[in-house]
Amino acid sequence: MKVFGDKTTMTIIVKCRFWFVVLASFLLWYLLLCLCNSNSRITKGSITFKFDSIFEPIPFYENSTLFDKQIEDINNVLRTKNWDKPSSAFHISDNGFEAIDTILMPDNQLAPSAIESRSRENRVELDAKPINDTKRERESNEDSDTCAGRHIYIHNLPRRFNQDLLKNCRTLSNWTNMCEFTSNSGFGPPLSNSGRVYSNRGWYTTNQFSLEVIFHNRMKQYECLTNDSSLASAFFVPYYAGLDVARYLWGYNISIRDSDSLGLVKWLRQKPEWRKMSGRDHFLVAGRITWDFRRLSDEEFDWGNKFLFLPESKNMTILTIESSPWHNNDFAIPYPTYFHPSKDGEVFQWQNRMRRQRRPFLFSFAGGQRPNIRESIRGEVIEQCRVSRKKCKLLECRDGSNKCQNPEFVMKMFQSSVFCLQPPGDSSTRRSAFDSILAGCIPVFFHPGSAYIQYLWHLPKSFTNYSAFIPDIDVKKRKVSIEKTLLRIPKQRVAAMREEVIRLIPKVIYAGSKLKNLDDAFDISIKGVVEKVSRLRREMEEGKDSSLDYAEEVSWKYNFFGTVEDHEWDRYFEKT
Numbered sequence: 259m260k261v262f263g264d265k266t267t268m269t270i271i272v273k274c275r276f277w278f279v280v281l282a283s284f285l286l287w288y289l290l291l292c293l294c295n296s297n298s299r300i301t302k303g304s305i306t307f308k309f310d311s312i313f314e315p316i317p318f319y320e321n322s323t324l325f326d327k328q329i330e331d332i333n334n335v336l337r338t339k340n341w342d343k344p345s346s347a348f349h350i351s352d353n354g355f356e357a358i359d360t361i362l363m364p365d366n367q368l369a370p371s372a373i374e375s376r377s378r379e380n381r382v383e384l385d386a387k388p389i390n391d392t393k394r395e396r397e398s399n400e401d402s403d404t405c406a407g408r409h410i411y412i413h414n415l416p417r418r419f420n421q422d423l424l425k426n427c428r429t430l431s432n433w434t435n436m437c438e439f440t441s442n443s444g445f446g447p448p449l450s451n452s453g454r455v456y457s458n459r460g461w462y463t464t465n466q467f468s469l470e471v472i473f474h475n476r477m478k479q480y481e482c483l484t485n486d487s488s489l490a491s492a493f494f495v496p497y498y499a500g501l502d503v504a505r506y507l508w509g510y511n512i513s514i515r516d517s518d519s520l521g522l523v524k525w526l527r528q529k530p531e532w533r534k535m536s537g538r539d540h541f542l543v544a545g546r547i548t549w550d551f552r553r554l555s556d557e558e559f560d561w562g563n564k565f566l567f568l569p570e571s572k573n574m575t576i577l578t579i580e581s582s583p584w585h586n587n588d589f590a591i592p593y594p595t596y597f598h599p600s601k602d603g604e605v606f607q608w609q610n611r612m613r614r615q616r617r618p619f620l621f622s623f624a625g626g627q628r629p630n631i632r633e634s635i636r637g638e639v640i641e642q643c644r645v646s647r648k649k650c651k652l653l654e655c656r657d658g659s660n661k662c663q664n665p666e667f668v669m670k671m672f673q674s675s676v677f678c679l680q681p682p683g684d685s686s687t688r689r690s691a692f693d694s695i696l697a698g699c700i701p702v703f704f705h706p707g708s709a710y711i712q713y714l715w716h717l718p719k720s721f722t723n724y725s726a727f728i729p730d731i732d733v734k735k736r737k738v739s740i741e742k743t744l745l746r747i748p749k750q751r752v753a754a755m756r757e758e759v760i761r762l763i764p765k766v767i768y769a770g771s772k773l774k775n776l777d778d779a780f781d782i783s784i785k786g787v788v789e790k791v792s793r794l795r796r797e798m799e800e801g802k803d804s805s806l807d808y809a810e811e812v813s814w815k816y817n818f819f820g821t822v823e824d825h826e827w828d829r830y831f832e833k834t
Contacts, residue, residue: 419521461596541577577589613757620650
């Protein structure tokens with residue numbers, strides 16, 4: 259029985275080893291066949307992993323010399339294979355070899371990566387990972403493409419240049435409580451709509467000098483912000499220049515008026531981001547007219563501060579509500595209006611309402627006289643409006659009258675008028691021009707500096723499509739009747755002009771948040787800045803400077819017409 263038992267055991271062992279050899283050989287040839295078939299099926303566009311790592315043999319049986327030898331042979335094959343071609347990757351499991359899912363990825367886009375394994379004994383280490391392997395990665399790349407060339411970095415300024423000004427809002431004006439107007443992201447309190455002058459949503463008591471706060475808060479929502487300054491196409495400087503200077507316009511010496519602007523440029527000069535282009539890729543918003551920042555001398559009686567005359571400011575792009583026609587470093591963007599919608603539908607609803615609006619008056623004017631300004635035509639405009647009582651609606655702004663400060667009175671009058679007169683006031687531009695556009699009322703300008711050469715990004719250069727122009731000198735010399743001039747415009751032409759005005763509404767408002775399908779004044783301003791900086795960057799790389807093509811004093815003409823040849827508007831911009 260002992261001999262018989264030994265022979266039986268030996269027989270079983272021999273048979274097991276025989277079948278083990280057969281099984282192992284079959285697995286070996288099956289693996290090689292799969293590898294060959296995988297390579298033979300590769301066509302243009304089909305991609306798999308490649309790897310240079312080595313399979314570590316996982317024996318099915320402990321001390322199995324034969325299986326170890328077979329795995330070693332496989333590893334030798336893998337080492338000598340030409341891995342410049344795509345191949346399938348495999349994972350060794352308890353059940354043998356399993357193909358890892360392949361994806362479409364060109365070989366030259368494979369990036370080295372460590373793939374986390376369960377253990378070194380049961381997983382192949384891959385030296386390549388596809389970039390676009392997941393939906394998240396594809397969306398991330400799409401976002402990157404969308405923002406390419408549009409990234410903006412916001413400087414983290416000391417609080418004295420912005421937040422402290424809001425904290426001490428009662429010091430911002432001698433006559434107005436700016437705490438009310440700087441609230442609610444710069445929009446101010448919501449407007450009551452008892453007279454049903456407005457639509458149901460998006461209307462606020464917005465001050466014309468609150469643009470810095472509005473713009474900064476929209477900038478925080480910008481879709482292409484970056485914390486990596488090396489990726490930035492432009493750099494935003496959230497300095498509230500207008501709120502700063504407004505504190506000291508009356509009764510303060512020039513040292514106090516200039517102190518914060520000098521402190522700002524000193525802070526910027528020390529930043530590495532500034533040195534890349536000496537500030538030519540930097541921009542900020544100054545929410546007052548340009549003349550508040552262009553003091554012509556250091557005499558105490560002279561107006562404003564000298565922020566825009568500083569060498570550093572001359573390199574930056576300064577967005578103002580009114581720019582200088584004789585300088586290159588500031589660029590005009592619209593005054594803030596009362597309407598700040600948060601959805602496209604609110605804009606469309608308002609536009610349709612303005613299309614249906616009944617307009618019983620031919621023209622209207624809201625404003626006061628300027629007897630202290632010799633060139634002002636306000637007096638003549640008011641007189642002509644009074645003469646045309648049945649066709650002109652007048653809202654005369656006098657001391658003690660608060661109707662001109664009440665948005666309901668102003669917007670109601672503009673909505674009832676076909677044309678809205680916009681003569682210059684203390685300066686060439688008026689917030690009223692944008693209020694009239696918002697009301698679907700065709701603006702009538704008397705000076706090309708009131709809109710045409712100012713808002714080049716937001717208003718069409720074909721100004722006769724959306725406005726009427728009457729030379730101020732003709733009004734001053736009483737050579738023209740405003741009523742007769744407007745009546746001579748054909749009705750079909752008037753209808754087309756009004757439609758163009760209504761189409762402009764999205765471009766002149768600052769929405770409460772990014773609109774889905776419409777570009778508002780903020781969006782257009784950012785696009786303009788990025789394009790301007792890109793052009794300057796190209797010129798610097800090419801050793802060019804387009805500003806040398808013309809004298810800075812005629813920048814208004816070059817920017818509008820693209821030439822500096824003589825023009826009939828030259829008389830409007832002669833320096834006196």
